[in-house]
Amino acid sequence: MIWSAVIALALLPLIVLRGKTLGTWYVTAAAIAVYAVILERRGLGIDRMIVVALAFAVLMAFVAIGEKVKFSANRAALIAGVVYFFVIGPMTKVPIDGDEPFYLLVTESIVHDFDLDLANQYRDIAHTASGRTDLKPQLGDPVGSHGQQYSRTEPLFSLLLVPGYLIAGLQGAVATIALFGVLLVRSTMRWLEDEGISDDVLRAVFPLFAFGPPVLFYAARLWPEVPAAFCFVEALRGMRAHRAQRWLLALFALVLLKLRFVLLGIGLLALRLRKRRAVIIAAIIVAPMILLTVVVGNPLNVHSWRELLPVAPSNYARGFFGLLLDGAGGIAFQAPFFLLGIYAITRWRETPKGFRYGILASLLYILYLLPRDEWTGGWSPPLRYIVFLMPVLALGAASVWHRVSRGVVMMIVVWTIGVALHGLARPWRLFHIANGENAIGEWLSTMYRADFSRMFPSFIRINDAAIIGSVALIAILLLARLRIPSHVAISAVALAIAYGFVVAQRPARTIQFEDAHVVHEGGALYPEEYAVIRFAYRGGWVLNANDSLSFLAQQGPDTLEYVSGPGARIAIDGSEVRLPSNGDHYATARINVPHAGRVTLRCLEGAVNLDRMVREDNVRMVHD
Amino acid sequence: MKRTLIIAGWLAAAAVSAYACHLAVHYPTPIDRALPFLAAVITLAGAPIAVPLLIAAEIAILDETTRLIAMGIIWSAATAVAAFNPRAAARGYRIAIASLLLLRWIPFENVHLVREIFLLLIAIAIVWLLRGTALAVLVAVVVCLITPALPLRTLALPLAVLFALALIRFFHMPRIALTVPSLFALACILTFFAWSGVVARAFPYFTRPPLGDVRRETVNAALAPSRSITIDVPPDATGLIVSGANVAHLRRGAALGMIEPGAIPIRIGDASDWGYMRRDFFYGGHNPLPRLSAGHLRDYGYVAWVDGAGLVPLPNAKTIRVTADASLPANAALQVEGFALR
Numbered sequence: 001m002i003w004s005a006v007i008a009l010a011l012l013p014l015i016v017l018r019g020k021t022l023g024t025w026y027v028t029a030a031a032i033a034v035y036a037v038i039l040e041r042r043g044l045g046i047d048r049m050i051v052v053a054l055a056f057a058v059l060m061a062f063v064a065i066g067e068k069v070k071f072s073a074n075r076a077a078l079i080a081g082v083v084y085f086f087v088i089g090p091m092t093k094v095p096i097d098g099d100e101p102f103y104l105l106v107t108e109s110i111v112h113d114f115d116l117d118l119a120n121q122y123r124d125i126a127h128t129a130s131g132r133t134d135l136k137p138q139l140g141d142p143v144g145s146h147g148q149q150y151s152r153t154e155p156l157f158s159l160l161l162v163p164g165y166l167i168a169g170l171q172g173a174v175a176t177i178a179l180f181g182v183l184l185v186r187s188t189m190r191w192l193e194d195e196g197i198s199d200d201v202l203r204a205v206f207p208l209f210a211f212g213p214p215v216l217f218y219a220a221r222l223w224p225e226v227p228a229a230f231c232f233v234e235a236l237r238g239m240r241a242h243r244a245q246r247w248l249l250a251l252f253a254l255v256l257l258k259l260r261f262v263l264l265g266i267g268l269l270a271l272r273l274r275k276r277r278a279v280i281i282a283a284i285i286v287a288p289m290i291l292l293t294v295v296v297g298n299p300l301n302v303h304s305w306r307e308l309l310p311v312a313p314s315n316y317a318r319g320f321f322g323l324l325l326d327g328a329g330g331i332a333f334q335a336p337f338f339l340l341g342i343y344a345i346t347r348w349r350e351t352p353k354g355f356r357y358g359i360l361a362s363l364l365y366i367l368y369l370l371p372r373d374e375w376t377g378g379w380s381p382p383l384r385y386i387v388f389l390m391p392v393l394a395l396g397a398a399s400v401w402h403r404v405s406r407g408v409v410m411m412i413v414v415w416t417i418g419v420a421l422h423g424l425a426r427p428w429r430l431f432h433i434a435n436g437e438n439a440i441g442e443w444l445s446t447m448y449r450a451d452f453s454r455m456f457p458s459f460i461r462i463n464d465a466a467i468i469g470s471v472a473l474i475a476i477l478l479l480a481r482l483r484i485p486s487h488v489a490i491s492a493v494a495l496a497i498a499y500g501f502v503v504a505q506r507p508a509r510t511i512q513f514e515d516a517h518v519v520h521e522g523g524a525l526y527p528e529e530y531a532v533i534r535f536a537y538r539g540g541w542v543l544n545a546n547d548s549l550s551f552l553a554q555q556g557p558d559t560l561e562y563v564s565g566p567g568a569r570i571a572i573d574g575s576e577v578r579l580p581s582n583g584d585h586y587a588t589a590r591i592n593v594p595h596a597g598r599v600t601l602r603c604l605e606g607a608v609n610l611d612r613m614v615r616e617d618n619v620r621m622v623h624d
Numbered sequence: 625m626k627r628t629l630i631i632a633g634w635l636a637a638a639a640v641s642a643y644a645c646h647l648a649v650h651y652p653t654p655i656d657r658a659l660p661f662l663a664a665v666i667t668l669a670g671a672p673i674a675v676p677l678l679i680a681a682e683i684a685i686l687d688e689t690t691r692l693i694a695m696g697i698i699w700s701a702a703t704a705v706a707a708f709n710p711r712a713a714a715r716g717y718r719i720a721i722a723s724l725l726l727l728r729w730i731p732f733e734n735v736h737l738v739r740e741i742f743l744l745l746i747a748i749a750i751v752w753l754l755r756g757t758a759l760a761v762l763v764a765v766v767v768c769l770i771t772p773a774l775p776l777r778t779l780a781l782p783l784a785v786l787f788a789l790a791l792i793r794f795f796h797m798p799r800i801a802l803t804v805p806s807l808f809a810l811a812c813i814l815t816f817f818a819w820s821g822v823v824a825r826a827f828p829y830f831t832r833p834p835l836g837d838v839r840r841e842t843v844n845a846a847l848a849p850s851r852s853i854t855i856d857v858p859p860d861a862t863g864l865i866v867s868g869a870n871v872a873h874l875r876r877g878a879a880l881g882m883i884e885p886g887a888i889p890i891r892i893g894d895a896s897d898w899g900y901m902r903r904d905f906f907y908g909g910h911n912p913l914p915r916l917s918a919g920h921l922r923d924y925g926y927v928a929w930v931d932g933a934g935l936v937p938l939p940n941a942k943t944i945r946v947t948a949d950a951s952l953p954a955n956a957a958l959q960v961e962g963f964a965l966r
Binding site for chain 1: 832
């Protein structure tokens with residue numbers, strides 16, 4: 001694998017680089033190789049694939065800023081094809097997860113039985129190509145009148161996987177999505193060209209879009225997000241170019257891929273309302289519903305009309321800022337390049353018409369996504385529900401590229417490389433249990449045994465950082481026109497990181513007992529890791545007699561929030577508290593932490609599910 | 625006025641970066657404690673992006689060697705970025721000065737201020753004579769780095785180079801950039817800045833596997849000339865670790881002793897004087913870095929050094945006899961440190 005990657009890295013530059021730039025690249029590549037060998041000989045064990053990936057990042061820098069570069073959408077697609085081919089391996093080295101094995105199961109049913117009934121697939125689950133022998137029908141999966149067991153997933157996506165699956169099983173199915181990734185890259189680059197983005201900006205934006213998260217991760221996994229993004233771009237391109245055949249077909253495929261994309265169809269319909277073709281679009285939107293009514297008996301599949309009713313305004317704010325800032329599932333931490341697309345919205349009139357089209361068409365979809373509990377994407381790699389929007393945000397980012405300070409761009413590049421490498425090296429970490437922590441926070445919390453996760457904004461379990469982050473984001477968007485020098489911006493970020501590090505090592509005011517900084521001696525996570533719709537529960541840690549937890553705490557009175565069926569007697573560094581039985585309702589108890597620093601909370605008898613412990617002045621503030 | 629504001633902005637950024645690093649310092653080594661200095665220098669060198677990365681390395685990497693090398697990698701990458709930045713004015717000078725401050729000014733208490741400032745001026749002159757290219761930066765950094773400045777007469781080396789370059793410039797030497805190879809060589813030097821003393825005096829140490837870290841069984845015997853010791857060889861021994869005492873003046877190939885059976889000679893080049901690489905003694909000595917250096921990295925920054933222990937192959941025997949050579953000076957000794965284990 002490593003040698004084929006090296007050969008690919010040697011050949012890829014021939015696609016785009018020419019003359020002196022090509023020669024300089026080869027000298028640089030040789031220097032990187034020698035440098036890596038020196039480091040390896042010194043015992044610095046860097047994975048060789050990581051070295052190749054870093055060398056590829058340098059190659060992309062050559063593409064972005066090189067003098068002799070021959071760039072086009074087709075060349076970009078060719079590069080993307082080679083890279084996605086190599087990403088399939090790392091992405092499938094652990095069993096596929098989330099909805100992926102179910103999509104594959106439907107494909108297997110289509111291939112072997114020519115139907116969508118998965119009952120026999122579940123009975124013979126040992127033979128699924130996903131290797132997931134633990135699969136069972138998901139909660140709410142439709143059941144036919146004769147006991148047929150359908151999947152909640154729409155069938156078109158599984159149908160698309162059939163040719164690849166027939167050729168090479170799971171790998172072939174993933175390769176099919178990679179092919180859609182290639183098409184997405186090509187379409188997006190062509191679209192950016194059509195919208196008047198200059199060649200130098202196109203070259204700079206291309207690697208951040210194609211090889212950054214979330215497109216990189218979804219281009220080699222079995223989710224319909226990348227094909228949907230391709231269809232959305234094609235629909236927008238077709239509309240902008242007044243080519244009805246293109247956008248009608250793309251829109252039709254889009255709504256068949258996933259019913260939720262009907263909301264995008266309605267958005268596009270609204271944009272074309274004055275045209276006769278609105279009727280055709282309406283027909284396209286209704287078609288999948290008719291199809292679903294025939295197959296599963298419900299035009300909304302597993303959803304209901306009730307989900308379309310407005311909910312509490314606070315949920316919209318939570319979803320909005322969460323999608324932007326959440327440490328585990330927000331654009332700022334998971335795909336920072338696309339923040340530039342958000343920034344472009346503030347310069348609305350200067351942005352290309354295609355960008356405005358894309359944003360307006362997706363507004364209704366976003367509006368219905370924001371208040372839902374699963375705005376994070378649920379059990380999937382981050383930003384699942386807005387992957388389709390990434391080409392639009394990339395266009396926005398490209399339109400403001402020259403307005404953004406180089407320092408900000410540099411920080412975005414560094415962070416993007418880090419997130420991409422982390423995702424490729426540890427693909428299982430792309431899935432998160434949505435408990436309010438995130439990968440970096442958990443890692444640092446484990447390392448320092450202090451609550452580092454609270455330094456990252458969480459809108460799953462709203463924390464102080466979320467409030468501060470939201471205010472800061474608004475301030476940044478308002479102040480963005482001031483053109484702060486890059487060195488000032490970078491030093492401010494450095495100060496924020498360092499200050500966060502200092503604060504994170506101090507005891508927190510709220511202790512979430514399931515978090516990584518808590519040392520668990522016995523007991524169990526609640527709800528268990530793979531619980532369905534886990535994000536809907538209040539997380540916690542279940543203690544039985546003699547189990548204990550230790551953590552950093554502040555001295556003084558705290559409020560403990562817990563659930564206990566049989567009741568429990570606990571002690572915190574010797575200070576005993578009796579927790580009365582409260583059935584399945586959360587209750588509070590007053591507890592006094594005898595000293596500041598590391599304390600041990602032990603369950604002496606009974607059993608209790610401990611949710612969290614909050615400083616009393618914090619509780620009073622909330623109540624006031 | 626605008627220029628003053630720009631300078632003030634850079635100074636403010638450097639100060640904020642230094643303060644941020646001051647907050648982030650978590651480990652006690654001189655390199656970690658010098659983080660604020662590093663932050664200010666790299667910011668003023670035109671690569672402030674390195675500062676958040678240095679802080680991240682300080683926070684996230686527990687292992688000392690890995691952390692310090694990671695900082696070196698970050699510094700190298702930032703230098704390369706700064707060198708390629710066409711907007712940065714006088715970037716060659718800034719990079720050369722920043723590199724020398726990094727390589728020679730840590731730990732600060734060992735800095736001979738006047739001599740170091742003089743060396744910086746020579747470096748600036750070299751960069752100017754070679755027209756600010758990456759090659760110019762490399763030549764300036766290498767020449768100034770390998771100058772111990774102790775004793776004072778060693779400053780003759782950079783002055784000689786300066787004179788030669790002035791002559792070459794006078795005869796209209798063409799501008800040679802060699803950007804990528806020069807930056808690569810500079811990166812190799814900067815990567816190990818945490819032990820810049822060893823980079824200056826024995827760079828090949830870093831291109832070899834770190835034998836100093838291998839598992840050992842200690843013997844700790846110092847043999848005066850003609851004295852010998854008989855020792856049992858542990859079953860998993862891979863070699864004998866030896867060094868010399870008071871032999872720094874001997875040249876490569878001079879005999880230190882012998883291992884029996886097999887009459888395996890131990891010479892300068894297989895092992896060296898234990899403390900030959902210390903900054904204060906290096907200029908007066910003639911020892912090279914042992915072929916298979918088993919020395920430990922000691923101290924940090926420009927006063928870092930590696931002891932002269934070397935790994936010598938063992939004969940296929942359960943017991944060996946090590947004898948110090950009779951020709952060694954009276955006050956010299958062959959030190960048998962121990963066995964390297966598998």
